[in-house]
Amino acid sequence: MTASLTSGERLALLERMLLMRRFEEEVISAAAAHKYIGRNHLYIGHEAVGGPALIQLGARDVTHSTHRNHGHMIARGVDPGKALAEIMGRVGGLCGGRGGTWHMTDPTKGFGSTSAMVGGSIGMSVGAGFARKQQGEGVSVALFGDGVLDEGISYEALNYCSKFSLPVLFLCENNSQEGAHITSMLAAKRLTDVPASLDIETHVVDGSDAEAVHETVRQALAKIRADSCPIFIETQLARWPGSHQMRPEHTTGVTDVTLAWDETRIAGEHDDWVRSHDPIRKYAAKLLSSGAATKDGLLAIDARVKEQMAAARAYAEASPFPPAQTALENVFA
Amino acid sequence: MARKTFATGMLDALGHSLQQDPSVAVFGAWSFIVGRGLPAEQEEAFFEKYGDRLIDPPTSESVIAAMATGAAVCGMRPFVNFGTSSFAFEAWNQIINETGNARFMSNGQLKAPLVFHMYCGIRGGGAAQHSQSPQSMFANAPGLELVMPSTPADAQGLLRTAIKSDNPTIFLTHTKLLQWMGDTPDGDFATPFGKADVKRAGRDITVVATSLMVREALTAAETLAKEGIEIEIVDPRTIVPLDTAAICASVEKTGRLLVAEEAVATCSIASEIITIVAEHALHALKAPPVRVARPSAPLAYAPTLEKVVTPDAEKIVAAVRRMLTK
Ligand SMILES: Cc1ncc(C[n+]2csc(CCOP(=O)(O)OP(=O)(O)O)c2C)c(N)n1
Numbered sequence A: 001m002t003a004s005l006t007s008g009e010r011l012a013l014l015e016r017m018l019l020m021r022r023f024e025e026e027v028i029s030a031a032a033a034h035k036y037i038g039r040n041h042l043y044i045g046h047e048a049v050g051g052p053a054l055i056q057l058g059a060r061d062v063t064h065s066t067h068r069n070h071g072h073m074i075a076r077g078v079d080p081g082k083a084l085a086e087i088m089g090r091v092g093g094l095c096g097g098r099g100g101t102w103h104m105t106d107p108t109k110g111f112g113s114t115s116a117m118v119g120g121s122i123g124m125s126v127g128a129g130f131a132r133k134q135q136g137e138g139v140s141v142a143l144f145g146d147g148v149l150d151e152g153i154s155y156e157a158l159n160y161c162s163k164f165s166l167p168v169l170f171l172c173e174n175n176s177q178e179g180a181h182i183t184s185m186l187a188a189k190r191l192t193d194v195p196a197s198l199d200i201e202t203h204v205v206d207g208s209d210a211e212a213v214h215e216t217v218r219q220a221l222a223k224i225r226a227d228s229c230p231i232f233i234e235t236q237l238a239r240w241p242g243s244h245q246m247r248p249e250h251t252t253g254v255t256d257v258t259l260a261w262d263e264t265r266i267a268g269e270h271d272d273w274v275r276s277h278d279p280i281r282k283y284a285a286k287l288l289s290s291g292a293a294t295k296d297g298l299l300a301i302d303a304r305v306k307e308q309m310a311a312a313r314a315y316a317e318a319s320p321f322p323p324a325q326t327a328l329e330n331v332f333a
Numbered sequence B: 001m002a003r004k005t006f007a008t009g010m011l012d013a014l015g016h017s018l019q020q021d022p023s024v025a026v027f028g029a030w031s032f033i034v035g036r037g038l039p040a041e042q043e044e045a046f047f048e049k050y051g052d053r054l055i056d057p058p059t060s061e062s063v064i065a066a067m068a069t070g071a072a073v074c075g076m077r078p079f080v081n082f083g084t085s086s087f088a089f090e091a092w093n094q095i096i097n098e099t100g101n102a103r104f105m106s107n108g109q110l111k112a113p114l115v116f117h118m119y120c121g122i123r124g125g126g127a128a129q130h131s132q133s134p135q136s137m138f139a140n141a142p143g144l145e146l147v148m149p150s151t152p153a154d155a156q157g158l159l160r161t162a163i164k165s166d167n168p169t170i171f172l173t174h175t176k177l178l179q180w181m182g183d184t185p186d187g188d189f190a191t192p193f194g195k196a197d198v199k200r201a202g203r204d205i206t207v208v209a210t211s212l213m214v215r216e217a218l219t220a221a222e223t224l225a226k227e228g229i230e231i232e233i234v235d236p237r238t239i240v241p242l243d244t245a246a247i248c249a250s251v252e253k254t255g256r257l258l259v260a261e262e263a264v265a266t267c268s269i270a271s272e273i274i275t276i277v278a279e280h281a282l283h284a285l286k287a288p289p290v291r292v293a294r295p296s297a298p299l300a301y302a303p304t305l306e307k308v309v310t311p312d313a314e315k316i317v318a319a320v321r322r323m324l325t326k
């Protein structure tokens, strides 16, 4: 279907998305085993946004993220061991245990500061766009939830980018489609009405469809690079049933890749999410039915991912807590 | 006397206020009321009785602060629950430039009777952005009353006064105090602002402590009592207005002053209290005053880094011992 993805790239994308999922499953298990304080906002259910969008970025492209940042880190190829160690508050973590779950960053992979304030990073994405435009190479990608449109700064950020033609991709993960956990209260009929009213090109895409997101982002990035302009993409997501919990559990069970070809075994309280919305299962099933993947191939991918996560876990657990006497370091440059 | 938690004490004060004054309206009601330890039927009763005055706004702190101020000037008495205090930083301009200045700039023609409630302090794993202690930032802005209760009774009585007050009031609840149990007077009552409370009498050292630090000082007092050291714990309860007379009177008695505060020491409430004592009761001091507060660095996520900078009973005990052996 997507001319721009080779079958090797399609499998690599699925593997990255599965790593994002298994990473979060490890985060849940580590919290349950009381290996750290265990308050998180997990990325489960968003893999078909961060995965295909961020896997396309180059070394000069800058991303800014939010409280729901774990998947963004893994999608851009951050070391999962270092990311897990950070969430566990260990010295071997991405930020030496200082930032934790909410403030992970890895500038070597193109991340700026990650904020846990709603609207905390969207403005910094504008600055990254300004810098890259001045420097002549690279673009900025603002990652944020629908809730950010509640905050006034989102309007200021969009307006500024539009007025000054800054190369910024606004990638909104809208998980407030329906249900009990709505994270925004927008009076506009459509979320994209807001950027559209500021003369910004907008797109809406199904956030559980990895290749649709890949293609929409691919075209947007090409245009942003060529024309230096902002583009706003709203990805629409069904909220993962465990996403509102501050101490998340394996709400929909540990991911079972065999459900990609055996739907009859989907069960449990949240079977509907697994059947209709789980982006990993959806993409694996699609690759199978299109002949891009085989069952054995999928099992082999999963085995590799599990091995990678076992190594990540071992690294994180072996890393000690940072020594108390370093508490005042790195306040100033 | 009734035994209740800090959280339910505040809810009782809010309930009495809503019942007696139709101009009271709550912004950010759900997270203030739900899951705070009320029996389910009382929780429901809140929403049944006062539903039209319990509002859950968008995540728009700036306009919430501004509209509360605008509504207050027009005769309402808004109670705003911002959640974590750092969220209120989004509304800094509104709170400092508009709310705090409204009365003065109008030469007393306007008043803004409202409460800005926030959860503050080091909560455990909150990292730099979710562990803020903004008390001295607010104390530094003229025109805002500042309340920092430490017990369920004070939480209830001071919140009642805050809602009745004709001034804008910042009400800081330390997250770790929410489930603290205590004896509370029966029925509806209000505790006056500007009246310190001696939480424990003692002869050797005056320990001025606010909010969670009162609890830490009480724990420290137990340890020190076994060594024959009696600390006097003075809880100002409100920082603006501040009961300087009570603090100075205690220092006149003990001759020594320690201020325990969770915020960064630089330009803190602790700095202010020591300055006031230096100005008014320097003659009474037998030793230099001491601050037990945080060094000037953002708070880290890792538990080892968090613990070493967090003011607590242990650090109060150590500081008291040092003061007395010098
Ligand atoms: C300024 C600010 N206000 C309130 C909060 C509390 N808060 C944490 S997550 C959240 C919802 C955010 O929704 P959204 O941006 O859509 O992200 P989601 O969690 O849905 O992925 C809120 C209100 C906050 N972190 N920062």
Ligand SMILES: [Mg+2]
Residues within 6 Å of the ligand: A145, A146, A147, A173, A174, A175, A176, A183, A184
């Ligand atoms: Mg959302």
